[in-house]
Amino acid sequence: xxxxxxxxxxxxxxxxxxxxxxxxxxxxxxxxxxxxxxxxxxxxxxxxxxxxxxxxxxxxxxxxxxxxxxxxxxxxxxxxxxxxxxxxxxxxxxxxxxxxxxxxxxxxxxxxxxxxxxxxxxxxxxxxxxxxxxxxxxxxxxxxxxxxxxxxxxxxxxxxxxxxxxxxxxxxxxxxxxxxxxxxxxxxxxxxxxxxxxxxxxxxxxxxxxxxxxxxxxxxxxxxxxxxxxxxxxxxxxxxxxxxxxxxxxxxxxxxxxxxxxxxxxxxxxxxxxxxxxxxxxxxxxxxxxxxxxxxxxxxxxxxxxxxxxxxxxxxxxxxxxxxxxxxxxxxxxxxxxxxxxxxxxxxxxxxxxxxxxxxxxxxxxxxxxxxxxxxxxxxxxxxxxxxxxxxxxxxxxxxxxxxxxxxxxxxxxxxxxxxxxxxxxxxxxxxxxxxxxxxxxxxxxxxxxxxxxxxxx
Amino acid sequence: xxxxxxxxxxxxxxxxxxxxxxxxxxxxxxxxxxxxxxxxxxxxxxxxxxxxxxxxxxxxxxxxxxxxxxxxxxxxxxxxxxxxxxxxxxxxxxxxxxxxxxxxxxxxxxxxxxxxxxxxxxxxxxxxxxxxxxxxxxxxxxxxxxxxxxxxxxxxxxxxxxxxxxxxxxxxxxxxx
Numbered sequence: 001x002x003x004x005x006x007x008x009x010x011x012x013x014x015x016x017x018x019x020x021x022x023x024x025x026x027x028x029x030x031x032x033x034x035x036x037x038x039x040x041x042x043x044x045x046x047x048x049x050x051x052x053x054x055x056x057x058x059x060x061x062x063x064x065x066x067x068x069x070x071x072x073x074x075x076x077x078x079x080x081x082x083x084x085x086x087x088x089x090x091x092x093x094x095x096x097x098x099x100x101x102x103x104x105x106x107x108x109x110x111x112x113x114x115x116x117x118x119x120x121x122x123x124x125x126x127x128x129x130x131x132x133x134x135x136x137x138x139x140x141x142x143x144x145x146x147x148x149x150x151x152x153x154x155x156x157x158x159x160x161x162x163x164x165x166x167x168x169x170x171x172x173x174x175x176x177x178x179x180x181x182x183x184x185x186x187x188x189x190x191x192x193x194x195x196x197x198x199x200x201x202x203x204x205x206x207x208x209x210x211x212x213x214x215x216x217x218x219x220x221x222x223x224x225x226x227x228x229x230x231x232x233x234x235x236x237x238x239x240x241x242x243x244x245x246x247x248x249x250x251x252x253x254x255x256x257x258x259x260x261x262x263x264x265x266x267x268x269x270x271x272x273x274x275x276x277x278x279x280x281x282x283x284x285x286x287x288x289x290x291x292x293x294x295x296x297x298x299x300x301x302x303x304x305x306x307x308x309x310x311x312x313x314x315x316x317x318x319x320x321x322x323x324x325x326x327x328x329x330x331x332x333x334x335x336x337x338x339x340x341x342x343x344x345x346x347x348x349x350x351x352x353x354x355x356x357x358x359x360x361x362x363x364x365x366x367x368x369x370x371x372x373x374x375x376x377x378x379x380x381x382x383x384x385x386x387x388x389x390x391x392x393x394x395x396x397x398x399x400x401x402x403x404x405x406x407x408x409x410x411x412x413x414x415x416x417x418x419x420x421x422x423x424x425x426x427x428x429x430x431x432x433x434x435x436x437x438x439x440x441x442x443x444x445x446x447x448x449x450x451x452x453x454x455x456x457x458x
Numbered sequence: 459x460x461x462x463x464x465x466x467x468x469x470x471x472x473x474x475x476x477x478x479x480x481x482x483x484x485x486x487x488x489x490x491x492x493x494x495x496x497x498x499x500x501x502x503x504x505x506x507x508x509x510x511x512x513x514x515x516x517x518x519x520x521x522x523x524x525x526x527x528x529x530x531x532x533x534x535x536x537x538x539x540x541x542x543x544x545x546x547x548x549x550x551x552x553x554x555x556x557x558x559x560x561x562x563x564x565x566x567x568x569x570x571x572x573x574x575x576x577x578x579x580x581x582x583x584x585x586x587x588x589x590x591x592x593x594x595x596x597x598x599x600x601x602x603x604x605x606x607x608x609x610x611x612x613x614x615x616x617x618x619x620x621x622x623x624x625x626x627x628x629x630x631x632x633x634x635x
Contacts, residue, residue, distance in 0.1 A: 007565050008623065008630075009595045012580075015573045016596050020486035021493060024503050028481050031510050035477070039470050039514055286532065286607070288524060331599065333606035388524035391532050392516070 228457040234260035234273070234421065240448030242279070242433075254279045256448065258344070267352050271363060275344035276372075283336040284393035285379040290327040290386040297321050327386065333393075334379035340397055341372045346405055359419065361409040367427065371399045402430040411454055423450040462526045470518055481510060484527065488534045494592050495538035497581055509537035535597060539607065542585045567634040579629040587622035594619050 240254040258275035303318040350363030374397070381387065407425035414420055427446045468476035489506055496502035513533050520529055580588055589608075593599040594615075599607070601615040608615070 008568060008627075011565070011569050012576060012595050015571075015576050016490065016494065019490040019573045019577075021489055023485040023489040023506060024499070027485075027503060027507060028478060031481065031507055031514075032474075032477075034507075034511050035514050037472070039472060039477075039517055286536075288528070288532075331603045333603070389529050389532065390521065390523070391529065391536070392519065393536060396516075 230264045231457040232260075232262040232264065232269075232419075232454045233457055234258075234262065234452055234454040236260065236275075236421075236423075236450040236452030238425075238448045238450040238452075240277075240425075240427070240446050242427075242444055242446035244444045252280055252282075254446070254448075256344075256450075258450070258452075260452075260454075262350075262454075264352070267354070269350045269352060269361075269363075271348040271350060271365070272346060275342075275346070277342040277344055277369070279340045279342065279397075281338040281340070281397070283338040283376060285334045285336065286391040286393055287332050287334060287379060287381070288329065288388035288390075289332070289381075290329050290388055291382075292325040292384065293328045295324045295326050297323050329388065330385075336377045336379055338377070339375040341374075343370045343372050344368065345370070348405060348407070350407075350409075357413050359409075359411045359413070361411070361423075362407075363409065363423075364404070364406045366430075367403045367405045369401045369403065369433075371397060397433050398431075401433050404428045404430060407450070409450075414453075417456045419454040421450070421452055421454050424448075425450055463522055466517060466520060466522075466526070469514070477514065480513075484530050485510075487527070488530060491531060491534050492538060493577055494580055494596060495535070495542070495589065497585070497588075501541070505534070505538045505541050508541070509534040512537055531597075535593070539589060539593075542589055543608075564631065564634065568630050571630070571633060575633060579626055579633070582629060583622055583625055586618055587625060590615055590618045591622040591626070 236256070236258040238256050238258075240256055242252045242254060244251065254277050256275050256277045258273055260271055260273035262269045262271045298321075299319040300322045301317050301319050305316045305318065306313045307316060308314075344367055346365060346367040348363040348365030348367075350361050352359055352361040376392075376396075379390065405425055405427050407423045409421055409423035411419040411421035425448050427448070429444045431443075433444055465476060465480065469480055485506075488509065489502065492502040492506045492509065493499065496505055513530050516533065520526070580591065583591065590604055593604050593607070594601070601612045601619070604610070604615040605612045
């Protein structure tokens with residue numbers, strides 16, 4: 001039975017031995033268009049550098065063009081901008097309505113009629129605060145068109161401070177202090193700042209003032225917000241599972257360590273940073289080799305001697321045993337672990353909902369992965385064999401790949417400056433992580449949960 | 459071997475002529491391999507395309523050990539295996555003794571069939587049968603090697619080959635009648 005099968009097998013083998021059909025026309029043209037520009041491998045470095053520079057530049061532009069000076073904006077009388085912001089502060093100001101500039105009706109409406117005040121409050125005033133910024137006080141001497149607050153608690157506090165500073169530091173002249181109080185009143189305008197701004201202002205009140213000449217005072221902003229206050233620095237450690245839609249590559253586990261830098265503008269933020277990733281693949285080698293194998297022995301005649309005997313001349317054959325070896329072809333499969341190290345540069349835009357203890361955020365954006373190093377161990381090969389060919393079964397990874405990241409985050413405030421954050425993240429590969437394989441058209445994806453700490457920079 | 463080496467070097471230096479020459483030299487033989495592993499000529503074309511892209515992109519890894527044609531052939535075969543890997547359902551085993559064998563008259567009739575006719579029969583086999591039949595019979599892999607390559611047991615490989623032969627036999631009988 002086996003012999004007959006072997007016959008059939010032999011028929012197939014012989015028929016196909018020299019079977020060389022013409023390949024379809026135009027196939028080479030298709031292949032040609034899909035070949036990489038540089039088969040030798042060089043040149044991709046240029047692309048890596050170009051991509052890195054573009055991404056980093058974009059990040060820098062986004063981060064540093066948006067740094068804000070809220071007080072400057074106030075002094076520029078940008079009332080529309082003022083109206084778009086909010087104040088929520090300690091016992092001084094909650095949210096206020098947005099009165100028209102120098103509108104006496106509004107002033108009287110608020111100052112004289114408590115009911116009217118309530119109606120304004122329905123719109124935007126909260127708590128028991130006196131409304132501020134609703135118009136200049138009677139007989140206001142300021143020519144500055146910015147809306148000034150009536151002398152409320154803030155003004156009183158400022159007056160007190162004026163006295164204190166004057167007593168503490170005689171170098172301060174009256175004009176400076178007036179300017180400062182004026183600035184404070186301006187700052188108290190409706191819908192002006194966030195908690196952060198107020199914190200800055202009050203901090204400024206509480207700290208010892210620096211010596212500034214009056215001449216400089218008119219040229220430069222009175223109070224400059226600390227741009228670092230809008231930044232958060234994060235350190236994250238996280239595992240990530242990558243799934244491939246093709247069975248030829250098994251799912252892999254990556255380990256990441258990342259440092260984030262986030263810039264906040266109101267509730268929105270931009271996130272960038274660097275992540276270091278270690279990824280591992282199950283490498284498979286098919287090794288064709290020839291091995292010398294023992295086939296048997298034969299007797300080799302190395303000498304013949306002739307002896308004269310009574311029967312005549314008798315030959316004597318001197319022999320030695322010779323072992324016979326021949327090379328036999330084999331194929332074996334070896335498995336190895338390939339290790340890759342990546343530098344990842346994300347650039348994400350997000351939105352944060354802030355609570356008293358917990359913050360929730362959503363973020364999305366592109367990520368550039370740059371391969372820093374790869375360790376593809378050579379398969380272990382026996383000494384007494386001759387390698388015919390070694391073929392890598394697992395496709396190699398490409399040096400640069402782009403992914404789209406989408407994440408949600410929850411962070412718990414451990415202190416004023418520190419948060420513990422958990423961020424489940426989905427990564428979708430925009431191009432395959434592997435070189436010219438059939439999986440180039442199939443996109444891997446990965447899921448990971450980033451866990452780490454966020455620090456406010458002040 | 460040294461001419462192969464120069465040829466490969468030229469290809470790696472993006473010599474378009476050398477690349478086309480490489481394709482022209484090996485394409486007919488490799489397309490024959492693709493046709494055997496594929497279900498149709500369309501799929502064979504896809505495998506051929508992906509296989510040759512793999513050949514070119516991995517060309518820098520070729521070590522000049524063993525025959526260049528053998529290396530290309532193995533790359534094409536691996537591409538074909540990966541192409542059908544998802545469809546390979548190789549967990550059934552069967553009793554080999556139950557299979558009928560062709561008699562000598564049938565064997566000689568089969569000998570007279572053309573390569574294209576035999577190819578049609580192979581193409582109609584289910585993916586798993588076809589891949590194992592091709593690997594064992596036309597590519598010369600042992601069951602142990604097939605087992606390692608496809609992550610299956612040797613026995614599964616053997617039983618799949620028996621099923622492939624049985625199915626082929628039926629088809630061939632139909633052809634020679």
